[in-house]
Amino acid sequence: MPSAAKKIIRKLTGTVVSVAMNKTAIVRVDRQLTNKKYGKKYKVSKRYKCHDEHNECKLGEVAELMACRPISKDKRWRIASKIK
Secondary structure, three states, X not given: OOOOOOOOOOEEEEEEEEOOOOOEEEEEXXXXXXXXXXXXXXXXXXXXXXXXXXXXXXXXXXXXXXXXXXXXXXXXXXXXXXXX
16 A cells, blocks of 8 residues: 655745735745856745635734635635734
8 A cells, every 4th residue: 555645735935915805915025146157046926825714914024825726817826824
């Protein structure tokens, strides 16, 4: 009998930039990349629509996101926990 494989859950950390929608928060996740040729570091950011069931997130808070099943056309993430 094969042993159960461990499921990998994708998690990201970002800043809440909008809470205008009901049960949805937009979270900006910043990453730092390095140019291959010159070695210069630069910042790249991406915004994710996240499910926030109880509208707990406030503007400017740091939140941890967790990948989940598709909830709507754009929402594929949910708020796992608030860090600050």
